[in-house]
Amino acid sequence: MPRELTLADGQLGTTAATLLAGADAPLRGHVDIVFQNTGDTEEIVILTFRRSGGTARRLTRLVLQEDHQAIVRGVSIQPDDTLLGYAGGGSAVDY
Numbered sequence: 001m002p003r004e005l006t007l008a009d010g011q012l013g014t015t016a017a018t019l020l021a022g023a024d025a026p027l028r029g030h031v032d033i034v035f036q037n038t039g040d041t042e043e044i045v046i047l048t049f050r051r052s053g054g055t056a057r058r059l060t061r062l063v064l065q066e067d068h069q070a071i072v073r074g075v076s077i078q079p080d081d082t083l084l085g086y087a088g089g090g091s092a093v094d095y
Contacts, residue, residue, distance in 0.1 A: 007033060011094050012087040016048060016056070019095065022081040031083070032073045037064035039092030047072060050082040059083075064093065 007020050012035070020031060037043045045062040062070045077083060087093040 007031060007095060009095070011091045012045065012085050013091075014086060014088065016046070016084040016086045018082055019047075019085050020077060020083040022077055022079040028076065028078045031075050031077055032071060033075070033083075033095055034069055034071050035062060035064060036069040036094045037066055037092060038094055039089055040066050041089065041092070042066065043093050044088045045070070045093055046086055048084045049075070050084065052078075052080040053082075056082075056084060 010019070019033070033047075035045050043064045045064060047059045047062070048056040049059045050056045059075065060072060062072075064070055075083060085095070
């Protein structure tokens with residue numbers, strides 16, 4: 001049965017970086033991610049997903065106005081999967 005997984009708090013960078021690796025989730029599960037734009041300009045967030053070590057594919061593209069947030073719900077992750085993300089403005093987007 002799937003379980004809820006938790007991400008550590010952090011900030012998105014300007015290049016794709018791992019937000020959650022399947023190795024952190026020894027059993028399959030689902031993750032909900034909250035992105036918060038803490039800056040004073042619009043930010044574009046790109047979330048990609050790599051299934052079983054394969055090619056990273058875009059999961060979603062979010063446009064966050066200043067001081068707004070978005071929630072991505074129910075992303076399924078298994079032991080060999082990786083969730084990556086980045087934002088145009090880097091340290092202005094928290095998760």
